[in-house]
Amino acid sequence: MNPIRPTPRTLTALTTYLLVIGMWQLGEGSWIYAKAGLAQHLLQRAWSRTLAGETGVKPWPWADTWPVARLIVPSQNIDQIVLEGAYGRTLAFGPGHVESAQPIGSSGTIILTGHRDTHFRFLQRLERNDVIELEAPTGIRRRYRVKETRIADSRSASIGIEQDQPQLVLVTCYPFDSPMPGTVWRYVVITEGEPG
Numbered sequence: 001m002n003p004i005r006p007t008p009r010t011l012t013a014l015t016t017y018l019l020v021i022g023m024w025q026l027g028e029g030s031w032i033y034a035k036a037g038l039a040q041h042l043l044q045r046a047w048s049r050t051l052a053g054e055t056g057v058k059p060w061p062w063a064d065t066w067p068v069a070r071l072i073v074p075s076q077n078i079d080q081i082v083l084e085g086a087y088g089r090t091l092a093f094g095p096g097h098v099e100s101a102q103p104i105g106s107s108g109t110i111i112l113t114g115h116r117d118t119h120f121r122f123l124q125r126l127e128r129n130d131v132i133e134l135e136a137p138t139g140i141r142r143r144y145r146v147k148e149t150r151i152a153d154s155r156s157a158s159i160g161i162e163q164d165q166p167q168l169v170l171v172t173c174y175p176f177d178s179p180m181p182g183t184v185w186r187y188v189v190i191t192e193g194e195p196g
Helices: 008-051 121-125
Strands: 067-073 078-084 109-113 131-135 141-153 167-173 185-193
Touching: 008 067, 008 078, 121 185, 131 167, 141 167
Parallel strands: 109 167
Antiparallel strands: 067 078, 067 131, 131 141, 141 185, 167 185
16 A cells, blocks of 8 residues: 655645644734733823823823823832733723722722733742832822731632832732643732822
8 A cells, every 4th residue: 555645736825824824813812912002102191191181181082091000119220101900902902990998099999900921921930128119190109118028819819008108019810831822820919008
């Protein structure tokens, strides 16, 4: 029995097909990062208008969110615009402010959330006493220091909310390198506001 040997034309077609599929997959993965980067550029422009006194400035005409803060982490070279709302459609473009927490600029607990593979990937490198700054739409910056990090089960854990003390809590999915989306584990960074 003679083995089946593919023709050069068949090999070329198969190679072309595999290259097209590979490029398509690469493009899909790259699009997520490109979209996140472009969005932060447009959000920086909307944030400038917010600091100038405009409210509810949409970064693009069809946006259903707007900039509410600027997150700066000097030790990680992070400078990101935070959007109102912690919804999937918001988090695709930047970190989101959890609306049920205290408003930006308040003296209570402010909670921000972001995707572990884009905007909040840096959380895994934060260490105790690292400084995080949060700029409000008024232009006033409040400094926070990392107090602790922990891994929590989203089904049963709760975040201790301090009403009388400035606190910033950053939350993302965990583990950072998991190929599975939407795990039940969360990586939580708890900070305390500095006096002043």
